[in-house]
Amino acid sequence: PFRNRSVEENLDLFKRMKGGEFPDGAKVLRAKIDMASGNLNMRDPVLYRILRAHHHRTGDKWCIYPMYDFAHGQSDSIEKITHSICTLEFEDHRPLYDWIIEKLEIYHPQQIEFARLNLGHTLLSKRKLLQLVKEEHVSGWDDPRMPTISGMRRRGYTPESIRDFCERIGVAKANSTVEMALLEYCLREDLNKRATRVMVVLRPLKLTIINYPEGQIEELTAENNPEDPDSGTRKILFCRELYIEQEDFME
Known part of the structure; x- marks a missing residue:
């Protein structure tokens, strides 16, 4: 009903919005585009709203804040982003992204949409992961159980393996x-190509070879990594008394 305002x-109403004259939610600033557009995002979208919220940088200086669609393109333009990579739900927002940048006559990045990565039985939502951190269900963003880069690093994933995974999918x-x-x-x-082979007995059971000479020790040569000839070799001692895994023993 207010599309034909002067x-x-x-400008007067927007200045009063900025000055804090109106309560939260009382007024919004909308772009005048096309109410008959087949794209809902182009039907006079809201650009600014009144919201008295504390900002981590500007404190309580502002009581009006831009909507995401209004700020998105301008932020990309200011930072000289060449390609703004978004997930598929932003495909319908691209016409508004382009419209705002063109009307402001500023540097125009290109928005491209692609499908988000979904890992089976894995929670990837930043909002839900943040909840896990805030409620201390995990020790932090680098908790080995978290599907974050820092968490995967602590779990033993190498950068090369993650890059290979991304290239494959x-x-x-x-x-x-x-x-x-x-x-x-x-x-x-990745680890098969670089990791040094070692042996460990987690639940040891002592084994004595009764027909092997007491006091005799043999040195056996083993490759550090069969996949990498340059990794060298190591010596393994063999004698009368050995240790095997308990689960490998049968009466």
């Missing part, structure tokens, strides 16, 4: 779910 009246326009087994496979492939 520019002067709109590629970028797509269709939403899909990737199984965690593929990520684990990429890690095994």
Whole structure:
């Protein structure tokens, strides 16, 4: 009902919004585009709203804040972003992204949409992960159980394995779910090429070879990594008394 207001009246109301004259939610600033557009985002979208919220940088200086669609393109333009990579739900927002930048006559980045990564049985929502951190269900963002880069680093994932995983799944326009087994496979492939082989007995059971000479010790040579000839070799001692895993013993 207010699409035909004069520019002067709109500027006056916006100045009063900025000055804190109106309560939260009482007024909004909308762009005058096309109420008959087939794209709901182009039907006179809201650009600014009144919200008295404390900001982590500006404190309580502002009581009006821009909507995401209004700020998105300008932020990208100011930072000289060449390609703004978004998930598929922003595809319908791209016409508004372009419209605002064109009307402001500022540097124009290109918005591109792609399908988000979904890992099977894995929570990737930043909002829900933040809840886990705030409620102290985990020790922090680098908790080994968290699907974050820092968490995966603590869990033993190498940068090369994560890059290999990303190259294998590629970028797509269709939403899909990737199984965690593929990520684990990429890690095994990377570690297989570089990791030094060692042996460990977690639950030792002493074994005595009664027909082996007492006091005799043999040195056996083992490769540090069969996949990497340059990794060298190591000596393994063999004698009358050995230790095996308890589960490997049978009466």
